[in-house]
């Protein structure tokens with residue numbers, strides 16, 4: 001990762017991510033890895049006592065530990081040393097109101113996925129962010145893996161020809177039983193329509209798969225035909241989706257996302273085939289990428305190894321053979337976000353490489369994908385996505 005010459009750290013706040021939460025700590029580690037941010041404020045939990053305890057554990061100043069994100073946005077806005085960016089790591093239904101509060105305060109937003117629970121809210125966030133002129137990144141973190149960036153470069157270079165087929169799967173098994181009935185916190189809200197909108201598995205991991213395949217291929221999805229299933233008795237929402245994909249330009253594909261596939265921990269796998277060759281990437285072995293140019297022996301490219309592009313090397317920390325993983329890919333998203341924020345603060349153009357990051361537009365597209373999948377599941381017909 002190249003050095004950024006700016007001396008001051010970006011003052012960061014966080015909403016959600018209190019003690020016992022899953023992804024907030026990943027954001028905090030990611031933000032620190034390149035030392036571009038300093039966490040100085042937080043409304044870290046829905047529970048006031050837990051918010052206070054979590055703030056103390058993170059050594060936040062007492063007057064910057066909030067129990068309410070609206071108050072946090074207002075007070076931080078009025079401080080001379082107020083936060084410049086906020087991370088939103090709450091359940092999905094809060095992304096919209098929290099993002100609105102901080103955009104209103106002119107604070108840059110780093111929001112976890114999916115962007116919102118409805119297309120209406122997602123589009124409204126896009127409008128608000130644009131009007132306020134704030135950076136708005138959506139943490140589709142897989143785009144931060146060097147070998148995913150390499151895959152994107154290979155496709156863009158034309159090395160595998162015209163894309164014909166995109167096959168993506170995201171298979172997990174942690175919801176194989178009715179985990180939400182046991183009170184498991186993360187499972188509870190993920191299967192509650194009031195907290196996630198129309199799609200559960202579709203929104204939680206289906207959108208990761210959607211974002212990854214469109215990021216790598218650069219293709220526009222124009223319609224989907226979906227089966228939306230709820231296999232576990234007693235579950236309120238979908239736990240698996242099977243989707244046929246129709247892209248502009250003639251490419252076809254399929255997307256399988258499941259949270260009830262025993263034996264799969266976090267099985268995200270992308271395969272892209274074109275007229276001249278194919279690539280395959282496995283999210284559980286993210287330091288590698290298989291490239292098969294038709295008529296030649298396939299090769300396994302390695303992060304930091306021979307023949308890797310500048311786009312991937314730019315976000316590579318360790319030499320080949322020393323593994324990088326989930327935390328580093330998240331950190332790469334934070335690294336590029338720092339560049340976007342600093343460019344805004346300095347009124348200069350950002351490094352074009354950082355602009356490739358998933359932002360509010362990609363967040364909106366992913367919410368539209370969920371809508372189309374759910375609609376197709378109900379109507380049992382092809383549904384236009386216009387993505």
Ligand SMILES: NC(=O)c1ccc[n+]([C@@H]2O[C@H](COP(=O)([O-])OP(=O)(O)OC[C@H]3O[C@@H](n4cnc5c(N)ncnc54)[C@H](O)[C@@H]3O)[C@@H](O)[C@H]2O)c1
Pocket residue numbers: 015016017018019020021022023024043044045046047069089090091092094112113114139140141185186189204
């Ligand atoms: N990018 C990824 O790979 C990835 C992975 C996991 C989760 N996520 C996303 O991150 C978000 C959080 O997921 P999680 O698994 O960490 O959930 P979680 O339930 O573990 O944590 C949610 C946190 O939000 C807090 N919260 C709830 N209401 C709040 C409020 N009003 N004010 C302040 N804090 C509040 C909770 O107290 C908790 O600390 C979700 O949108 C999820 O989709 C993304």
